Amino acid sequence: MSNIDRRDFLKLVGAGSVGAGAGFMLAESIKHPVEYLIPYVVPPEDFSHGIATWYNSVCSMCPAGCGITVRTREGRAKKIEGNPSHPVNQGRLCALGQAGLQVLYNPDRLTAPMERTGDRGSGSFAQITWEDGLTRTAEHLASLHKNGQGNRVAFLSTGVRGHFASLLELFMEALGSDRLLHYDFAHPHTLYAANKRFFGEESLPYYDLQNTRFLLSFGADYLGRWISPVHHGLGFGHSRQGRATGRLRTVQIEPRMSISGAAADQWIPARPGTEGHLALGLAHHIVAEGGYAGDDRENWVAALRPYSVSRVADQTGVAPDTITRLADAFADTQPSLAIGGGAAGNCSNGVATLVAVNALNYLVGNLGKRGGLLFNPTPAFGSSSHPRQASYRMLSELAEDARNGQIEVLIINGANPVFNLPSAAGFEQAMAEIPFIVSLSSFLDETTAMADLILPSHTYLESWGDDSPEPGMGFAVGAISQPVVSPLYNTRASGDIILGLAQQMDLGEALPWDSMEDFLKARWREIYERGAPADKLNDFESFWRSILQAGVWGEKTQNSASTFALDPNLVDNIGVEAAVFSGDSEVYPFVLHPYLSNAFYDGRGANLPWMQELPDPLTSVVYGSWVEMNPLTAKKLGLSEGDLVRVESPHGEITAPVFVYPGIMPDVIAMPIGQGHAEFGRYAKDRGVNPISILAPLMDPDSGSLAWGGTRVKIEATGRQAKLLKIGGESRQLGREIIQTSSNREGANEHAQINSIPISVVSS
Amino acid sequence: MNFFDRFTKGWQKYRKPGYYEEFDYAWTMTIDLDRCTGCSACVTACQAENNIPIVGEKAFAKGRQMQWIRIERYWEGEYPNAKLSFIPMLCQQCDAAPCETVCPVSATYHNQDGLNTQIYNRCIGTRACAVYCPYEVRYFNYNDHHWDAPLDQQLNPDVTVREKGVMEKCTFCIQRIRTAKDEAKDDGRRRVRDGDVQPACVQTCPTEALVFGDRKDPQSKVSKKLKDPRAYRVLEELNTLPSVVYLKKVDADG
């Protein structure tokens, strides 16, 4: 059905027959940009009037790495669809992925290189030439390089993978700097750390949603913005209805109902930061009931002793019989799968919590098994992002170094730390100490506004690149990103900017390529050469053409069967400390639960008008921020929808209207992340508030990542009102039976109302 | 003969439900509420495909948004037993469409494929159809809309950009249906194959909650979905005979 397995995938790829694109031809036409006086008297090879051409590429709107196929007409991109042969998304996309064209055609793009003319952050820039911009940057870098001070250059990129990530590494190495960092606000540091501790591998496994029968999620909004939402959506849809092994049952544990919580058969609110306790409580019950028969059973019994059901019930606020029933269902419904992340991984005990979730999978035997958790091979090529991903601790160190005058040059590529870090981190102030800041961003975001020089890069739809998605699919997958239209403006691909700088700095030996496209082809030639002779197409060019057309590539090497042996010391050390919260609970009675918004992800989608006007799935609100609170809390505080309240933490305050939300614990306040931009173009600027700004600089000590679920706040009415823009209509059905439910588990054999009126008019 | 009988007789005389049975296709969509997660990818996909304008904050505040497919959400119960369910709502392409009979200029009519179709340049903007539509899925252009350049470069050349004073709504992506029919004809096939047409919303839906096809083809995916005992139509009692059929959400509580 919907699911491409490895064999099908290789068949598709091998044949090179999928995706109708003619990307290589476009590439040729881009290399020789020609201005036509009379347009299209001699039309470029790859288009005819009125006939669409499709190009396969990779979505870059979030780290999931879905394959896309872009429909172009007369040289303009018209529509992005999912690439049906890309195993991650199999032809589907999320809302943000659909909106990628508004990145390309955004009216607020930076159109040419610029230098700062006013104060930093003032936003006044004047246009310069590429030559000027590159030379000035190269001179700065070269003088440091010559004096052996390359390490005074820091590079902060958004998360990138594949060969572009390798290029950055080569560049920084040649420069003599190890300060190459990637930064994505939502990078799951705690999950990697927990996997390293439990499985010995610092990577993400494959969660086999499509074959599991019971999915227990601790805070991971897998259908929202957690890791790979489209792939999870595919697995979820497939296993909910229509498969032979019966309907998937899902349980979601989280203090505020997310998209996945709404989709779950059961939503269980647990006190923030106690998800790990709950996981160990379940483990305790499973082991006690004889659900685990390993040799080290006694060790587990001892380690789990402090997590008796009654104690855990007290800690988490979840009823004891709910815990036991859940534990029984999880152990008895095989295969089952527990996942953890999101809020559960974002407290000061995040790593320990996610280790506890892994333990749960281990105890009921979900590891390395169909319908459970499968181990991934290492990415097939290029570099992955995680080893370079900056945790909060690493960014704080960078800021510290900047304050101490150890950073001379900062190069920013797409990352937006000024927006995505709490004000308490003082990153913006630290940036002020850096003498020379260059930004390669396509938009004037908050961080780019601090730059001295802007060398604007192409958007992803105009650039060459490749990607090996992480988490992988359990087998080696790659995809090529190719330009789908000629560049709109006087911008350059980030890769070409890096190579241009290298040339000017005489780093040609380490980086001998003329362009990103050259570099990419050189690397793919190596991949071609190492392929088994029998699988090889005649020559490299036809191989290259076939992967451009397919948009995806797979290697015919067998995935080494992962065996898993538990480190015996681990069992004794299993345990979860109480989460630490910033702020005295007397003064700050609520826990702030910031969440990634469906439309904006971590804020990067806020400049897209389609996303601004997309009603939030759970609240239907558009164009703004809001504060979600339980109806009881609202009543107690005398608040109702639209009342403007001040949300104050020990580290700052923001003001937004109340939204009364039935799916949230009474002592938790939730706010979406994404709005509240001070820059970032006309659609994003000065709209709503940014809850990240008031977060405490609190970390999970094991991974050094920001504990963004660990800030307490108080709520004060301002006495003012704001109209919350949302879709009108009743929030309750009032007996209209618009949404009908079938109480039977498998949905089988209900008396079908529909039969009263014949629906099928089959005649011919 | 009471009024009601007279009315139905008159109706049958002038409007034969199913008159298009003799034609080739009966396009149908099924929406599985047990799969739909409310993710709203369909909403953006439709906007991108069909040149649906962004109306802006002010117009939105007046309830003048244009999205042809929207996600409705309904709460049930109270904390901690609160439940939230979603239902994608779009033009139901009714066989007996209340909006059609009420249009004074027949700007909205039924085509041979069973689609409820809107002729933009015949529409005079009485908005009567929107009042009569029980599903509230017709959207009126209160203004001329504007795309900040170069956002207009994205506009789909296969779809008209509508003007102020005109009613619009989901078309089942009729431009895609037309293309598929043309291609079938070029290939010398009499019929469009199942799966050849996928409206934008269906194509992107991550959970495959949406399925589209021809219910006259008993082998089509959609015909098979229609046999699901969970199938129902929204506001069935109104007898509008929608071509959009929902599959009930499964409530596996406890």
Ligand code: SF4
């Ligand atoms: S999940 Fe959405 S944004 Fe992320 S890669 Fe896939 S389509 Fe793009």
Ligand code: SF4
């Ligand atoms: S795209 Fe599919 S799952 Fe998402 S809201 Fe639309 S119908 Fe539901």
Ligand code: SF4
């Ligand atoms: S069928 Fe086409 S027009 Fe109708 S809601 Fe879906 S995408 Fe929009």
